[in-house]
Structure formats: C-alpha cells, structure tokens
Amino acid sequence: MQKSSENQGQLVRSIGLTSAIVLIISSVIGTGVFKKIAAMSAELQSPVLVLIAWLLAGLITLAGALSNAEVASMLADSGGEFVYFRKIYNRFFAFLFGWTNFAVIRTASIASIAYVFAQSLNSLVLFPETSKELANISLFGLHPFDNLSVKLVAISLILFQTYFNYKGLKLGENLSRVLTTLMFATMLIIIVLGLSSSVGSLEHITTNSVKYDPNTMTGSVLFKALALACLSAFWGYEGWASVGFIGGEMKNPQRNLPLTLVIGTLIVIGTYLMMNFVYLYILPIDEFINIHESKNGIAAVAVVNKFLGSWGGLLISCLILITSFNCSSTTILLASRLFYAMARDKMFFKSADYIHPEYNTPSKALFIQAIWVCLLVLSGTFDQLTDMLIFAAFIFYGATTFGVFVLRKTMPDTPRPYRVIGYPVVPAIFILFCIALIINTLIEKPGEALSGLGLMATGLPFYFYWNSKK
Numbered sequence: 001m002q003k004s005s006e007n008q009g010q011l012v013r014s015i016g017l018t019s020a021i022v023l024i025i026s027s028v029i030g031t032g033v034f035k036k037i038a039a040m041s042a043e044l045q046s047p048v049l050v051l052i053a054w055l056l057a058g059l060i061t062l063a064g065a066l067s068n069a070e071v072a073s074m075l076a077d078s079g080g081e082f083v084y085f086r087k088i089y090n091r092f093f094a095f096l097f098g099w100t101n102f103a104v105i106r107t108a109s110i111a112s113i114a115y116v117f118a119q120s121l122n123s124l125v126l127f128p129e130t131s132k133e134l135a136n137i138s139l140f141g142l143h144p145f146d147n148l149s150v151k152l153v154a155i156s157l158i159l160f161q162t163y164f165n166y167k168g169l170k171l172g173e174n175l176s177r178v179l180t181t182l183m184f185a186t187m188l189i190i191i192v193l194g195l196s197s198s199v200g201s202l203e204h205i206t207t208n209s210v211k212y213d214p215n216t217m218t219g220s221v222l223f224k225a226l227a228l229a230c231l232s233a234f235w236g237y238e239g240w241a242s243v244g245f246i247g248g249e250m251k252n253p254q255r256n257l258p259l260t261l262v263i264g265t266l267i268v269i270g271t272y273l274m275m276n277f278v279y280l281y282i283l284p285i286d287e288f289i290n291i292h293e294s295k296n297g298i299a300a301v302a303v304v305n306k307f308l309g310s311w312g313g314l315l316i317s318c319l320i321l322i323t324s325f326n327c328s329s330t331t332i333l334l335a336s337r338l339f340y341a342m343a344r345d346k347m348f349f350k351s352a353d354y355i356h357p358e359y360n361t362p363s364k365a366l367f368i369q370a371i372w373v374c375l376l377v378l379s380g381t382f383d384q385l386t387d388m389l390i391f392a393a394f395i396f397y398g399a400t401t402f403g404v405f406v407l408r409k410t411m412p413d414t415p416r417p418y419r420v421i422g423y424p425v426v427p428a429i430f431i432l433f434c435i436a437l438i439i440n441t442l443i444e445k446p447g448e449a450l451s452g453l454g455l456m457a458t459g460l461p462f463y464f465y466w467n468s469k470k
Contacts, residue, residue, distance in 0.1 A: 009357040009361075010360060011337075011355060011360060012249060013248070013253075014169060014251070015249050015251060017256045017260065019173050019176075019177070021259075021263050021264045022177050023243055023246070023330055023333075024239075024242075024243040025264050025267055027242050027330040027331055027334055028238070028264070029268060030116075031112070031113060031116045031323070032232075032235045032238070033236050033271070033275050034300035034319075034320055035300070036235060037276055037280075039229075040053055040054075041288035042292040045208060045212040047207070047285050048206070051276060051277065052226075053233055054273055056226070056230055057233035058233075060430060060433050061237045063426050063427070063430040064240075064397050064400075065241075065262055065264075066262060066420050066421055066422075066427075067401040067426065068397075068400050068401065069261045069262060069420065070258070070404050070420040071084050071403050071404060072253070072258055073257065073258045074407065074411070074415070076244070076247035076248075076250070076257050077341070078247055078337045079098075079244075079337060079340075079342070079344075080243075081241065081244060081396060081399075082097055082345075084244075085399065088406050088410075089399070095459065096456055096459060098347065099458075099462065099463070100396070100455065100456045100459070102339060102348075102369075102372065103456070103459065104385045104389060104392060104455050105392055105393055106242070106335035107335070108376055108382045108386050109238065109239065109389065110328050110335070110369075111376040112382045113324050114158050114324070115151070115382065116324045117153075117157055117320075117321060117324035118154040118157065119150055120321050121321060122149075122153070123317055124314070127150060129149070130145060130147055130148045130149065135147070142379050144378040146380060147380075154377045155374045155377050155378070157328065158370055159370060159374070161325075162366050162367060165336070166359060166366050166367070168361060179322055182322050183323050186322065187274075187319065190316070191274050200281040202281070204281055204285070205281060209285050209289055224440075224444070231390055231437070233272075234394075235389070236272060237265075237272075238389065239327075240265055240268070241261075241397065242334045243257070243260055243261065243334065244261075245334045245335065246333075246334060275300075278303070279300065282303045282306050282307055283302065283303055298316075300320070301316050301317070301320075304316040332366070332369065335369060336362050337365075339352050339362070340355075340362035346466055346469065349368060351364045351368070352365040388449070389452075390441075391437075391438065391448060392452040392455070392456065394437050395434070398431050401427045402431055404423070405424070
C-alpha cells in the first residue's frame, strides 16, 4: 500500500476470508431485525407478505452483492466504491460517494446504532433524567441537551470504539468474532425456544390483520405497499457493501472479497427470515401494527416477553446490546478506511491521509469521523438522516452495478477472478430496482429524497476547494 510520508505506517493485508465474513455480518446485523417488522406489518397487514418483503429485499440485496463482487474482484483496494467510481466514472462522482458517506450514510448509521445501544442500556440501568430547563435549550432549532444522559452514553461508546479500532485492526477483528458468536448463539436460543413455545401458532402466520382488505391490496396498491415495506427491510440489510472499504487489508482480495459479499449476504438473509418467522409465529400481526402505531416499544422485545416472560425481556435487551455494540464498532472500523482513501487522493481533509506508524490504522481518519458522529448524536437528527440513507445509498449501489456493464466495455481483457452469475439479467434487474426505488421515494417521500440530494450537494464547495489544491 502507498505511504504519504516516511514516518507513517502502512495498511497490512491481514484479514482472511472467515474474518471478512464475520465483519460483513457484524456490519449489517444491527437494529433493523428487531424493529422494522412493526413498520412493515403496518404497511402490508399480512404475515406472509411481511416474510415475502424480507425475502424480496434480501434477494435484491444479493443481486447487488453478486454484481458488486465482479467489480470488487477487479479493483479491490482500501476505499471500496470510492476507488471503483474513480476508475469507472470520474473523480467527481467518487467524491460525491465519499462525501455522502461522511455526511450521512455511514456516520448517521453509527450515530443511530450507538443511540439504540444507549437506549437499550437505559432500559436495564436507569439513567438520570434531563431537567426541562436543559432539555429546552435550543441551538439553531436543535435541542442538543434533550435526553442528555442517553446521548452521553452513545458518545462515550463511539469514542471508546474509535480508540479501540485505533489501537489495531486485529483488536477490532477479534472483538467482532467474539460478539458475532455471542449474537448468533443468543438468536439461536430465541429461534429454538420460540418455535417450541406453546404460545406460538401457525395460525398467526396465516391470519391477516383485521384491517386487511383483499379487494384493495392488489395491483398498484400492493406494489406500493411492498415497495415501502422493502424500504424498511433495506435498513436491516444496509452495510453489506462496506466490507469493500478494507480491500487493501484483505488477503487475496480478488478472490476473498467476492466470496465475502456473497456468503455474508446469504447468511444475513437466512438469519432475518428465521427471526421474523419466529416473531410472526408468536404474535398476531395486529399486535405489531399496534406497536408501530403507538410508536412505543421494540417489536422483538414484545415477542420474547410473550413466550419467555420477564427474563426473556432481559435476554432480548442483552441481544440488542450485543448487536448494536458489534455493528457500531465494525462500521467505525470499515468507514474510516473510506475517508483515508479519499484523503490519500486529495479529496478529504489532508490530515486524514495518515497511517499510524505503530498500529497501522488510519488513526486521524478515525478521530475525524468520531467528531462528526458525536455532533450528529448531540443534534438528535440522526433518525431523520437515516430516513434519507437508503435513498442515497441506492443511487450508489445502482452506479456500482452499472459499472459491471461499463467495465465489460472499457476493460474487456482485464482479468476477472469472479464474473457475476446470470449476467446480464442479474445486474440489470438490480439496476431497474434501484431506479424504481429512487423514483418511488421521490414521489412518496419527496422531503427525505430532496434532503438526501441536498446533503450530497453540501460537498460541492469542498470538492472544488480540494480539487483546486491537487
């Protein structure tokens, strides 16, 4: 790997296939699998349709991963899509991708997941309440001190995990292995106990909501409801492509990166389907709709409380703590490599182009990232930002997949250790879906879509400044 000064370290190729699969799983499985079923139930009002939406979103994600894998097998390097876009399109589009990840996609994800961790911990250990005087203080229309104790715990988690990942890649990798093992063990306990519980019933799976109208839930109405439900499911799948950010630290990345994308995505799809089947087996769908409408409670907590009682609530709270801790730590580790790659190409803050001489980590990129994430936590805007996240992310997912067609034309003789299965149908289907999702979001949620585009545009002054310095 490149060094930008003599007194720096360098990124080391130390991550094998198993470790990379663990990292992709831990960067994806966060909070969505516990919460999103409530919103999806409200949209679809049918347990079977909810499971179909999870499967459909998973298969579309898999189509994206299969397509991404071909590009990754050719162009693997630290920075993932940033490097791909620079070579497929141009510096400007690559910068827009990197900046949008810094402004919202990765940083708001970290802030949101860390906040869920703090909330879950608060449900087990009650934090001091914020005084009304402090909570009502307004800065630029924001309330940074509202729910301050939860925010401070989230910020402490972010700073601790940043320091942990600064101390070396192996530390972060080993932590992910331990937490992912714990996570799967706990999920397996919930799945086995849930399916064997006398509380559950297959009738719950086959019985629609009392609000469900088979005469209206057809054609365009059904398509629109499925699209909105899939949008919720995609938050659960978000993060699968970020493993490409560590392409420069993987052993044999041309082989291992495509395998990681495909195997990791398949494991996540299987896990989500099993967990959601258990939820719908235990509780009637109307109870999930009530949870969504009350805006109070987490669906998974209600399910486990139903068949395991009070100690079940403790079990699911511990699981949410493990997954949110694991997901935020891995996202911090992966995203910092993107910002380092941008700085190395003179398209980010100059100080981020630095590898620690002892720990061989992008230490300054890690701390720049942490500062912005902590500010997002204090602002309290991360929930609104994550609504824009999927819209922005699928613009770039579609662009990566379109790159498969571009590279087949512009670099036909370049070795491809992996070629996308089902070409050209699989990548074409994914691109068409991305276009449909983007158009549907612009129509159904114009505020979030235009705000997402606005956040992308905030990078323009930085681009012209940094480009003029290059």
